[in-house]
Amino acid sequence: MNMTKKDYLDYIELVTKKLEENRDYVTELDAATGDGDHWVNMNMGFQKLIASREALESLSLRDMFKKIGMLIMSTVGGSSGVLYGSAYIKASQAIGDNEVIDIPLLHAILEAKLTAIMERGNAKPGYKTMIDPLYTAAVRMKAGMEAGMDDTSIISEMKRGAVEGMEATRGMEAVKGRATYQTNKGVGCLDPGAVTMCYQLELLADCMKP
Ligand code: ADP
Ligand code: MG
Ligand code: MG
Secondary structure, three states: OEEOOHHHHHHHHHHHHHHHHOOOHHHHHHHHHHOOHHHHHHHHHHHHHOOOHHOOOOOOOHHHHHHHHHHHHHHOOOHHHHHHHHHHHHHHHHHHHHHHHHHHHHHHHHHHHHHHHHHHHHHOOOOOHHHHHHHHHHHHHHHHOOOOOOOOHHHHHHHHHHHHHHHHHOOOOOOOHHHHHHHOOOOOOOOHHHHHHHHHHHHHHHOOOO
16 A cells, blocks of 8 residues: 555645544643644644645655645644654655655654654653654554554554554643643543544545555
């Protein structure tokens, strides 16, 4: 299974639609444990990417990822802007000269994003952040690859990991981010950044073509 640059740009449109459909839900999640702007931040970034589609399409896959990172970094305020910006810029380095994303490259991209977000946010899995679904997705994906699963099963493992990591944030005490200011550290609430990361991972998996 794989995806081209055009498939990736279609994926960005699907994420934007998914965000649009979940505006109130995501806003309420960030209002419960943070400052309520997570949806606005993410939406602003993705709207900017959609508006830049033509410019992005003319670049190599590597440069497109780099440009996406720079656009997010310059458009999106809050933690998500710098974290997603760094993630895309680091992922562009993993892409090298490839013009198609296959399963091993997709895994390398997830690993690069994970490393960038962990470094930039000085955070780890288990801290109740956007890292959790990304980490579990990458771990499940890798296990599937090492077990010799077929591509479809590896991709379902990735999706399953994303949902598991997102759901696990409900029981976690926040170690980073605004939920740490809550007296109960956000226990009982999903982390908004984990929810939008999970959307992105699920749609990315759906956009891998046979
Ligand atoms: P802000 O918190 O600055 O208002 P957003 O609301 O856009 O920014 O994003 C909040 C999300 O960012 C959190 O739900 C969490 O998933 C993620 N996050 C916050 N701080 C960190 C960090 N240090 N490392 C990783 N992720 C973080
Ligand atoms: Mg916020
Ligand atoms: Mg904010």
